[in-house]
Amino acid sequence: MSINSSCSGGNNSNNNNGGGNSSGGSPCGACKFLRRKCVPGCIFAPYFDSEQGATHFAAVHKVFGASNVSKLLLNIPVHKRLDAVVTICYEAQARLRDPVYGCVAHIFALQQQVIHNNRLINWWVNWLMIC
């Protein structure tokens, strides 16, 4: 992925199969932030580690809400959940940085770049046809 997001599956004590903290160690970053017990099978555990995960989850919770994200992840195949978490984190962080446009500001900037490049290409095509 070429989007810039610092969220990823980084909890080494868990796997990416939807498992939670079953080792009796630190809770995952989400449960740490929500101050709740991290149970085995915790939907967030594979993607929010106990250290930086809590900070990342805070942004996700503030923008989307833990409950909405949990429901969303439950409806996504396990092998696709990491991509979903990364894009959700990206959207959340973008919305906190720019509350009005969020990551849509990135879409506008890219659209402008595509329009500019297409004009340049069309100009050159016309120029080549004349020459």
Added chain:
Amino acid sequence: MSINSSCSGGNNSNNNNGGGNSSGGSPCGACKFLRRKCVPGCIFAPYFDSEQGATHFAAVHKVFGASNVSKLLLNIPVHKRLDAVVTICYEAQARLRDPVYGCVAHIFALQQQVIHNNRLINWWVNWLMIC
């Protein structure tokens, strides 16, 4: 705006100054969806009309949650809130269409297009320098 979103300030009985339904008429689309009384000063009323607004708000509520969006809008200047609602609606609808990537899929597609166009432009620049 060139993003495709059907959400906009369309409630003719309200203005864009953060006012709600004070005419005693239909509740705004958000209050209709939430089945609550639409009070004067309702934060959602200027942007979700009584007809299509409820459908649009359903997507926003499912992805972001009414409470999170309300808090977000309250922290944005009134003249910027319509842009915020449009981008939030766009993100919500994109996430419902594509639960894994949401509107980030659009960012990926545009990034690919920019990379492709840049390669084409670079190739032509090199060709012109040789000729």
